[in-house]
Amino acid sequence: MLEAAFTTLALIYHLTVNNLRKEQRNALAGLIMTVVRSLMMIAGFYLLFALVGVRSSPLRGDFIVYIMSGIFMFQTHNAAIGAVASAGSPTNPMMMHGPINTAVMIAASALATLYRQTISAIVILSFYHYVIQPIHLESALMCYAMLILAWMSGCCIGLIFLAFRPWWPQGAQVLSSFYQRMNMIFSGKMFVANAMPAALLPTFAWNPLFHIIDQTRGFAFINYSPRNSSLIYPVYCILGLWMVGLMAEFVSRKSISVSMMRGR
Template sequence: MFRSQVQRKSRLRSGFQILELVFHVAIRNLRKTNGNAVLGLALSIFQSLMMVLVMFALFHLLGVRRIAIRGDFLLYVMSGVFMFMTHVKTIGAVAGADGPSSPMMMHSPMNPIISIAAAALSALYQQTLAAGVILFFYHTAFAPITIEDPVGVLGMHLLSWFSGIGIGMVFLSVKPWQPETATIATSLYQRINMIASGKMLVANGTPESIRSMFDWNPLFHVIDQSRGFIFLNYGPRYTSIDYPIYFALTCMMIGLMAEFFTRQHASASWNKGR
């Protein structure tokens, strides 16, 4: 008579509630770094723009402009920078998501998977907006842009994001056990990708001895394949789309298994002694 009755929810309703929660957590992540949402997005655009200008100037100073693919040289630079920024920002966002011992996990129905999904979506939104604004500005103010296969380029953009999620989940699974080590490893991987991503190289014109140093990196494959979709006269011969997909799925499975194991042993007192 006095027993509380729990109202069962349909799967469809539960799914929409989870999506709504992911949306609100993603908005929280966007506003976390800056209280002003518009200013935070403007800073993301400015970071990407500065990276493009620095890479453009570096190409000129090093005198390597001649190795670029035949076509718009600045578009060639942007193709590498946008994929790189999306990849490393996603890694940082996912690796910094709330873990099983976070105070946020005490509020039902919050869980680490929702936190990871929200962090990844917020990173994708920021970098997609930044790339879209910069490309639109360049197209209208300086030179018309022609992209051979826009759908393929969008697919590579999403693949750089997806591979960043997988790698970020591996770092996130280490974080509750060794927070300092995970933070250093995440930062180190992001810095290494400044060179290891191969955004300054054209895979078809790079000797095998040099190309072998970049083949392990999924971002190297994504950037080279994206240039095949952007430029009419370029067809990637030494990179593939399959490798980044399998690499990301493998990292994601490792991250999910490690996160499940961590969740079984997580304790709010872990961080008290640190």
């Protein structure tokens, strides 16, 4: 059992490295591109807020930290959905190799995403802190715990899309893209949950990412106490989505074959 555990961990490690080098031959270039994407989104939202006349944070604190608290969670969540939804298909040629299984490929894709997003957040926060102006996070460890929750929730949602993909590949891709685009608004990264009217709150409260972003701001800013979001709700969502995703993926893996896909 110990030998099998080390073999599985070695497979996950090598596949994670392969995923990091898949888009760019140089792993460092891939990390730089991730940082650049985050910077472009932060700059875009800063310009958007400036154009509508919002030049200061709706919370008592740094405006850029307010923007980054939403962007990092949003990007990690969406990146995890895309990575897991496109990994570990039962008809993937990599599955022809004996040691490889679906769980290993899913874990490798998810860990590669977490690695990229973690490094990106550290680089951007360090640059802003040491070059532009010092920042203070009330609880940096809990902020990173919220990043882990955003990643885990994205992985669980991506697992459901992964299970659905063998039955209808184009439909699963369209639905995954639609959900990720929908999160641009319903993640709540542009709003403060405490300032939202009660009639509008249910429109966002179904989304676990909305709760994660609001709780992150509660841990980042000493003067902000989230009232309209819950820390336990995303945990329950992760557990429920994880169970549904595992069952759906098991059914798909046992039912789909290469010959069936060739027939289509």
